[in-house]
Amino acid sequence: MIDLRNYFIMGSQDCIGDPVETLRQAIQGGITCFQFREKGEGSRSGKRKEELARKLQQLCQEEDIPFIVNDDVALAKKLDADGIHVGQDDTAIETVLHDFRQKVVGLSTHTVEEALLANELNVDYIGVGPIYGTKTKPDAKTPSGPERIKEIRKVNVTKPIVGIGGIHIDNAREVMEAGADGVSYISIVSRSETPYEAARAMRQAVEEEVRY
Numbered sequence: 001m002i003d004l005r006n007y008f009i010m011g012s013q014d015c016i017g018d019p020v021e022t023l024r025q026a027i028q029g030g031i032t033c034f035q036f037r038e039k040g041e042g043s044r045s046g047k048r049k050e051e052l053a054r055k056l057q058q059l060c061q062e063e064d065i066p067f068i069v070n071d072d073v074a075l076a077k078k079l080d081a082d083g084i085h086v087g088q089d090d091t092a093i094e095t096v097l098h099d100f101r102q103k104v105v106g107l108s109t110h111t112v113e114e115a116l117l118a119n120e121l122n123v124d125y126i127g128v129g130p131i132y133g134t135k136t137k138p139d140a141k142t143p144s145g146p147e148r149i150k151e152i153r154k155v156n157v158t159k160p161i162v163g164i165g166g167i168h169i170d171n172a173r174e175v176m177e178a179g180a181d182g183v184s185y186i187s188i189v190s191r192s193e194t195p196y197e198a199a200r201a202m203r204q205a206v207e208e209e210v211r212y
């Protein structure tokens with residue numbers, strides 16, 4: 001079972017430093033899984049995207065961190081990635097589940113209804129968000145607050161949940177307390193001058209909660 005507690009997501013467009021170095025530091029800081037999300041303004045495509053993906057995958061393999069690809073089914077297959085994450089408007093989840101039977105499959109949800117439907121599928125986890133406001137994803141929906149995770153748990157959704165969107169050191173705990181199994185985050189680490197310290201602080205914020 002994949003450890004979702006500290007789920008770092010990143011593409012080169014999110015980084016203020018070198019992406020490979022950013023991920024290296026994030027891993028040292030204690031992230032538990034990684035999603036390669038190369039999309040949006042300034043992102044790489046084609047061969048350059050694949051080359052970067054391979055370097056990041058290699059780092060993950062060396063450190064035993066699951067390497068999940070966002071959206072790009074063809075790339076995930078080509079690299080034999082550990083898993084794929086898709087949203088409601090991406091490749092149909094039924095197709096993804098069929099093509100990635102032995103892999104980790106994550107699905108984004110925003111509403112209680114979407115989470116209930118996802119709960120009936122063979123997905124490994126669901127992403128719930130955006131929880132808070134975010135500048136990282138321009139087309140993100142209206143933030144729901146951690147209450148959305150509580151609502152989803154109240155209707156007996158039992159799948160592992162990761163919260164996403166605007167999560168940082170001071171609000172990670174309330175996301176976990178709402179019923180999440182982990183937090184996913186981009187800018188708090190990718191836009192930090194010190195990714196190692198940022199990842200370490202996120203790990204501590206989540207672990208503190210887990211001890212209670």
Ligand SMILES: Cc1ncc(COP(=O)(O)OP(=O)(O)O)c(N)n1
Pocket residue numbers: 007009035037039070071085086087088089090106107108109126127128129137162164184
């Ligand atoms: C863990 C996790 N949760 C949610 C998302 C968002 O996916 P999606 O809605 O498809 O948006 P994009 O990330 O593709 O822009 C995610 N990537 N990861």
Ligand SMILES: Cc1ncsc1CCOP(=O)(O)O
Pocket residue numbers: 129130131133134135136137140164165166167184185186187188
């Ligand atoms: C990919 C994604 N999906 C919902 S919000 C979001 C962006 C999260 O980025 P950040 O952690 O920087 O707010």
Ligand SMILES: [Mg+2]
Pocket residue numbers: 070071085086087090
């Ligand atoms: Mg998507």
